[in-house]
Amino acid sequence: xxxxxxxxxxxxxxKFFKACYPKEGCGFLIGRELNNGTTKIEYxxxxxxQEQYAAxxxxxxxxxxxxxxxxxxxxxxxxxxGEIHSxxxxxxxxxxxxxxxxxxxxxxxxxxxxxxxxGIMSLYRSKRGMECRLGLWPFFDKFKVKYSYARY
Numbered sequence: 001x002x003x004x005x006x007x008x009x010x011x012x013x014x015k016f017f018k019a020c021y022p023k024e025g026c027g028f029l030i031g032r033e034l035n036n037g038t039t040k041i042e043y044x045x046x047x048x049x050q051e052q053y054a055a056x057x058x059x060x061x062x063x064x065x066x067x068x069x070x071x072x073x074x075x076x077x078x079x080x081x082g083e084i085h086s087x088x089x090x091x092x093x094x095x096x097x098x099x100x101x102x103x104x105x106x107x108x109x110x111x112x113x114x115x116x117x118x119g120i121m122s123l124y125r126s127k128r129g130m131e132c133r134l135g136l137w138p139f140f141d142k143f144k145v146k147y148s149y150a151r152y
Contacts (some may be wrong), residue, residue, distance in 0.1 A: 001115055001141045005029075005041040014045055017086040017121050021130070025050055026061055028069035029082035029117055039081055039117055041136075045069045066109050080109065082117025082136075090122040093135025110139070115145045 017025050031041040047065045061083070073080045087093070095118065108115035115138045122133045 001138055002036075002038040003041070003117060004038055005134075005136065006043070008023075009041060009044045010134065012046070013044055013084065013121055013134070017123055017132065018130055020050065020086060020088075022088045024086050024088060026065075026082055026083065026085040028065070029084055029119060030069070030073045030076065031081045032078055033081070033114060038116060039120050041081065041117070043072075043076060044080060044084070045072045046140055070109075082110075082119060082139075084119030084121065084136075087120055087122045089124060091124045091131055091133070093120040093122045095120065115139075 013027060016027065019025075028045040028047075029041045030043040031039060033039050044091070045068065047061075047068065048077055055097075066080075070080050071089070087096070099120070117136055118139050119134065119136045122135070124131055
């Protein structure tokens with residue numbers, strides 16, 4: 001399975017997650033499953049009211065966010081294909097124990113597609129400043145993570 005993300009949306013995510021730092025932020029991946037097996041992420045829905053839910057670690061996203069993301073996908077004639085969140089002060093994009101244990105609750109929102117996507121953007125400091133790495137993979141491969149790093 002191949003996962004592609006629109007470059008403009010990738011840059012939006014970087015900017016947004018850097019603004020959330022040192023807290024976690026989250027967003028919803030909207031796009032299409034193509035006939036060749038590729039999932040194309042064409043838009044990222046970012047809930048506006050994250051400050052009131054900002055946390056060191058998200059466990060469950062408010063149901064209102066899911067509803068708004070699904071509406072946004074329908075308004076653009078696309079589908080909700082995944083969710084993404086950040087891991088501040090972390091070089092690796094591997095799902096945390098909490099990510100894995102709460103994924104069952106998340107999956108109930110994706111019964112309309114074959115391969116829902118989990119995404120993590122790690123943020124870490126280097127000599128060049130704040131840097132980001134993006135990991136995207138099918139939810140069902142969460143224990144055998146296949147990274148699709150995006151660098152633009």
